[in-house]
């Protein structure tokens with residue numbers, strides 16, 4: 001009799017393992033909200049905003065309905081709109097450029113650095129020149145902390161200062177990471193993050209937040225998230241949105257924030273084991289000196305043309321992979337009519353053809369990870 005069974009499929013992200021760990025603490029937090037019934041901007045929202053500010057060191061935190069809305073709120077608070085250019089990388093999730101278009105501005109694409117996948121600050125001046133040549137007013141740059149790794153914030157700040165740009169950090173994938181001893185949330189003029197469930201700090205639905213040290217900007221964003229209210233909610237002083245973080249989600253996030261430092265440490269241990277197991281067969285991610293990552297993704301680079309076979313071989317062994325991102329934004333149907341900065345986007349093109357991400361989460365145990373590493377090594381050596 002053949003007793004061999006296929007090994008179980010490994011989850012790409014294991015939210016159920018985290019749910020088991022949180023256990024009744026989350027149930028109790030949700031029940032508290034169900035009992036007091038303040039579902040919109042209830043006390044848990046204020047409490048979570050204070051906890052988030054204390055965690056990252058920002059003076060003000062304004063939560064909202066998604067990471068996308070967080071970026072929109074910040075751009076709207078700075079009156080960025082039609083005729084303005086907003087610089088952003090092409091190798092990122094679409095929301096980074098989408099928000100520029102949503103406020104009526106024009107995204108202008110900048111290339112990324114091949115080692116970090118983050119915006120190449122050397123491309124900022126050229127993209128500003130491109131924007132001006134098109135009659136646009138360059139107003140902002142959105143660096144992205146891709147896959148959990150901080151962008152080069154010192155270089156971005158210097159380039160942005162030279163061009164008088166507002167810096168809005170898109171830390172949707174990287175909240176919890178640090179750059180030269182400071183947590184993300186304190187770089188640029190404002191930082192946006194996302195609590196989408198798959199993010200390192202995710203909720204059980206949609207959610208987002210903006211962090212800033214600018215009290216006036218925080219006040220405007222609080223107004224904008226609630227239909228542009230003034231002194232009370234039926235006094236409308238600007239056109240706004242309905243974009244609040246649900247009280248239930250805030251209650252859940254407060255529980256998740258308690259275990260977040262421990263989860264970040266676990267993610268770093270997973271990343272260390274991947275690097276040790278794979279650095280001789282693939283290009284593993286680089287973490288520059290002075291940075292820490294929260295490893296939203298663990299992304300390898302393979303020689304062009306090898307990725308599909310690699311992914312198929314792993315899939316056959318019950319190991320999922322993902323490609324973030326297969327098409328850079330400047331080639332997407334919705335974005336291809338927007339300008340690319342004079343420096344071009346050659347690295348974004350190359351990365352889109354070479355990257356592949358492996359399962360990554362805080363609950364990936366060593367035997368399961370060894371299965372992934374062994375399969376990846378076999379696939380790459382074949």
Ligand SMILES: Cc1ncc(COP(=O)(O)O)c(C=O)c1O
Nearest residue numbers: 066067068093095096172194196
């Ligand atoms: C880089 C980046 N920016 C913005 C967003 C938007 O966040 P959300 O999905 O919460 O709107 C995401 C999330 O998917 C993201 O990865």
